[in-house]
Amino acid sequence: MGLYEKIVNGEEKLSLVGLGYVGMPIAVAFARKINVIGFDLNAAKIDLYKSGIDPTNEVGNDVIKNTKVDFTADPAKLKEAKFHIVAVPTPVNDDHTPDLSPVEGASRILGQNLTKGSIVVFESTVYPGVTEDICVPILEKESGLKCGEDFFIGYSPERINPGDKVHRLETITKIVSGMNEETLDTIAKVYELVVEAGVYRAESIKVAEAAKVIENSQRDINIAFMNELSIIFNRMGIDTQSVLKAAGTKWNFLKFFPGLVGGHCIGVDPYYLTYKAEQLGYHSQIILSGRRINDDMGKYVAESLVKTLIKADKPVKNAKVGILGFTFKENCPDTRNTKVIDIYNELMEYGITPVVVDPAADADEAKRLYGITFQSMDDMKDMDAVIIAVCHDQFSKLTDSDIDGFFKAGADKKVLLDLKGILDRKAYDAKKDYLYWRL
Ligand SMILES: NC(=O)c1ccc[n+]([C@@H]2O[C@H](COP(=O)([O-])OP(=O)(O)OC[C@H]3O[C@@H](n4cnc5c(N)ncnc54)[C@H](O)[C@@H]3O)[C@@H](O)[C@H]2O)c1
Numbered sequence: 001m002g003l004y005e006k007i008v009n010g011e012e013k014l015s016l017v018g019l020g021y022v023g024m025p026i027a028v029a030f031a032r033k034i035n036v037i038g039f040d041l042n043a044a045k046i047d048l049y050k051s052g053i054d055p056t057n058e059v060g061n062d063v064i065k066n067t068k069v070d071f072t073a074d075p076a077k078l079k080e081a082k083f084h085i086v087a088v089p090t091p092v093n094d095d096h097t098p099d100l101s102p103v104e105g106a107s108r109i110l111g112q113n114l115t116k117g118s119i120v121v122f123e124s125t126v127y128p129g130v131t132e133d134i135c136v137p138i139l140e141k142e143s144g145l146k147c148g149e150d151f152f153i154g155y156s157p158e159r160i161n162p163g164d165k166v167h168r169l170e171t172i173t174k175i176v177s178g179m180n181e182e183t184l185d186t187i188a189k190v191y192e193l194v195v196e197a198g199v200y201r202a203e204s205i206k207v208a209e210a211a212k213v214i215e216n217s218q219r220d221i222n223i224a225f226m227n228e229l230s231i232i233f234n235r236m237g238i239d240t241q242s243v244l245k246a247a248g249t250k251w252n253f254l255k256f257f258p259g260l261v262g263g264h265c266i267g268v269d270p271y272y273l274t275y276k277a278e279q280l281g282y283h284s285q286i287i288l289s290g291r292r293i294n295d296d297m298g299k300y301v302a303e304s305l306v307k308t309l310i311k312a313d314k315p316v317k318n319a320k321v322g323i324l325g326f327t328f329k330e331n332c333p334d335t336r337n338t339k340v341i342d343i344y345n346e347l348m349e350y351g352i353t354p355v356v357v358d359p360a361a362d363a364d365e366a367k368r369l370y371g372i373t374f375q376s377m378d379d380m381k382d383m384d385a386v387i388i389a390v391c392h393d394q395f396s397k398l399t400d401s402d403i404d405g406f407f408k409a410g411a412d413k414k415v416l417l418d419l420k421g422i423l424d425r426k427a428y429d430a431k432k433d434y435l436y437w438r439l
Pocket residue numbers: 017018019020021022023039040041042045087088089090102105106107109123124125126158159160161162264265
């Protein structure tokens with residue numbers, strides 16, 4: 001009987017190493033079908049899961065309460081599993097080089113607990129070669145086992161989109177790859193247990209690694225193009241969204257929009273690819289220019305706000321500015337790698353201390369990472385300027401009178417920056433007491 005059959009009939013277990021936005025939903029999905037051990041180094045997170053709390057909001061507390069995942073912070077438990085999935089973070093360092101320490105750390109822990117006949121699948125986003133050239137030597141060293149003889153490896157990138165309840169693990173085609181046909185077959189069949197949309201068998205591990213990293217690089221470059229257009233059209237006094245709407249009537253015009261590019265994927269993954277390219281003597285032209293434009297958008301927004309305040313005859317220093325939304329994307333509590341912090345920091349340089357409100361965000365995380373304490377919606381009053389930075393459901397429901405209530409009563413010029421273009425621009429342009437701006 002093969003490993004797949006043993007997993008299905010309950011003789012062998014699957015483990016998840018790293019239970020964050022990616023790993024936890026995978027663990028929960030597999031636990032509906034097979035025995036799953038969910039391991040994370042972060043014991044506090046494990047305690048939350050054990051007490052039925054989902055800090056990521058990806059599956060919700062009820063699902064966590066009822067899941068059969070065996071949550072643990074004890075690495076020795078990994079010995080009980082034969083099919084391991086690694087979903088630990090792959091951030092970049094301050095100089096934008098890949099920080100592979102979590103992937104290396106997970107490989108070490110896994111290696112120390114690896115048993116003969118196991119399969120290890122990496123899901124973390126990496127540049128081509130990390131799985132075979134960096135992770136395998138660590139697994140071999142720590143386990144004393146030989147890859148290809150005693151254990152086998154594969155790579156299957158994750159495409160989930162935090163906060164997106166439509167495109168989920170079950171509904172997105174999953175790329176799978178393996179070091180040989182037999183391993184690939186087992187990996188494909190295991191994932192088919194939970195991925196209703198089916199799997200795509202990539203030709204090699206490096207192809208699968210490269211596919212993931214370019215998916216996000218492509219988005220990054222396209223958004224950078226939109227951001228550049230927005231900078232140009234703002235100078236021309238043309239509304240970018242209106243231009244995009246008009247151009248979008250052509251069948252092959254791609255639907256992208258300007259905006260802040262934060263998070264752990266789109267703004268990070270391209271650096272993995274350019275780092276590896278650089279090592280091979282190629283200096284990226286397009287990918288890095290896209291990154292530069294996107295990384296500078298927070299500064300651009302802050303400068304635009306200051307210019308609009310001046311246009312409104314408001315003193316810049318100590319102006320009262322409110323920021324609605326702090327997360328890196330809408331309807332997601334995650335504040336890591338948010339670009340709203342760039343707006344905040346840039347405004348501080350102008351002598352403005354913004355009031356930040358975000359009912360959807362993880363307030364403890366924002367305090368820990370940025371030293372920012374969120375204020376309540378009731379504190380969003382007497383403002384000179386308001387930035388709607390993130391399109392959480394709570395904000396897209398705001399009425400004109402809610403927005404009016406954020407500003408100083410009777411103010412003759414209210415500065416409103418609607419970064420995501422959720423308001424009716426024409427209506428606000430027509431209001432004599434508003435200066436409306438959007439990307
Ligand atoms: N979040 C996304 O939208 C998304 C989408 C697709 C792919 N990815 C990729 O998936 C990977 C994971 O991302 P995420 O958003 O789930 O990260 P995350 O930070 O939410 O979760 C990672 C978890 O791994 C744990 N961890 C770190 N080192 C560990 C170790 N040595 N052993 C065990 N656990 C360890 C952390 O405590 C954390 O709970 C990254 O490579 C990311 O690029 C993320």
